[in-house]
Amino acid sequence: MTTDKAPPRTKSRWPRKSRSKALMILRRVHLYIGLFLLPWVFLYGATGAMLNHSGLFPEAEISRVEASKLADSAWANFPDGAELAEQVLAAMRKAAPDSTIEVNPDQAPEFTNDIAFELKEGGTRHAVHLNPVDKSAWVAKFPENHEPFEPALKEIDRLQIAPNPFEIAKQTVPTALNHTGIESNGKIEPLGWCKLNFLAKVDDTPVRVTYVLRDGHVDITKYTGEDGYSPRAFFVRLHTSHGQPPHWNFRRIWSLFIDAMAIAMVTWGVTGLLMWWQIKRTRLLGGIVLSLSVVTAATMYYGMMHFYATTKL
Known part of the structure; x- marks a missing residue:
């Protein structure tokens, strides 16, 4: 009767105790950096959304105007993107008669923004945004700035x-x-x-x-x-503040926190990946989600590259 001996275990180059200690340190770094920079996380999250959506946490009273209510105005004669592109091409051909100018049929003309106007009456400011695509509009009435x-x-x-x-x-x-x-x-x-x-x-x-x-x-x-800003404008200003002035002042110190946020976001990504990998039962699903993330990010990257290449914005 013979018995098979189990192969001797090879010692890991990195002992389990040291590995566990290193992972614990990474978790603490992940945690405490997040706790310390939590006000900046909230600030950039909220103000980023405010920059993207003017109606979020508005300081102005916003009124919508449906396209049907503008049908009898001059706005009804505004050309759509294709019509305006043809008018621009016609003007280009007239200005350069010796050149052959044709529109690219693979790229539909697109407006980049609303057409906006501003009207000031006393201490009140109005902004009128006209949507050139669906022909609607919205009007913002800003309160008087108390600063x-x-x-x-x-x-x-x-x-x-x-x-x-x-x-x-x-x-x-x-x-x-x-x-x-x-x-x-x-x-x-x-x-x-x-x-x-x-x-x-x-x-x-x-x-x-x-x-x-x-x-x-x-x-x-x-x-x-006083700083002269409304509360919304002040927080949006904090979001967009960048660069380092030549003097040591609070703006320069603020720039250091911007650097800290940049480092922290990369650190959270790396430590998050390490912590995810340590939980074996989540590796398969997490790998699928991560793969989808990479594909989505690559698609958006090349899509935005195409957008900027065609619009020169």
């Missing part, structure tokens, strides 16, 4: 400072280029709007001064400690 910027020294619009600080910066550009091995005689064009902000007093009244280096324009408004 408006009140101008001071209205007689001052632009300042001429000698020597001109913007010209000093412009004259420095060739030197900066030369130190990077670039020699160019091309025209130097301004990029962006650098501003100098500071607080001052005008006749003992605190004011906020914003000086635009590019053209010397200056805004002087009374300073009351």
Whole structure:
């Protein structure tokens, strides 16, 4: 009678105890980063939806106008996408008679946005959005902003400072280029709007001064400690704030939290994958979901690439 001996177990290069400890650390990292950055998670989630949908958490009173109610107006004569494309092509052929211009039949003409107008009456602002596809419209009535910027020294619009600080910066550009091995005689064009902000007093009244280096324009408004934004506009502004100013201030600190959110989102993805893989019973279904995710993301990636290529937005 013979007995088969079980093959000796080979020791794992990474002991189970160490592996468990590492996974526990990853779980804690996943958890505590999420808890610390929870306000930013809520902020970017909510304000991202607000940017995508103007009617979400609105500060304005929105009224819908059905297409049938606009049928007797000039809006009834507005051409659809195909008609307007033909009109544009006809104008192009007239402007360039020696060229052959034809529309691509594989790409239907598409409008990018509503046609919007603004009307101000007193302290109330109205926005009118006309949908060129279904011919409907919606009107937004914005409440009066209780934190408006009140101008001071209205007689001052632009300042001429000698020597001109913007010209000093412009004259420095060739030197900066030369130190990077670039020699160019091309025209130097301004990029962006650098501003100098500071607080001052005008006749003992605190004011906020914003000086635009590019053209010397200056805004002087009374300073009351208010930001001039409605609550919705303020939170949307936080969502879109980006870049790092040259000074250490709260905006620059905010940019560090944006970096932290970027790192955290990648960390959550990686640690989430590791934690999912540790639960064997979820591997099959999770693998299917992950495969669908990759296919969907790739489809959207190439679809958006095509959209931007055809619209030049």
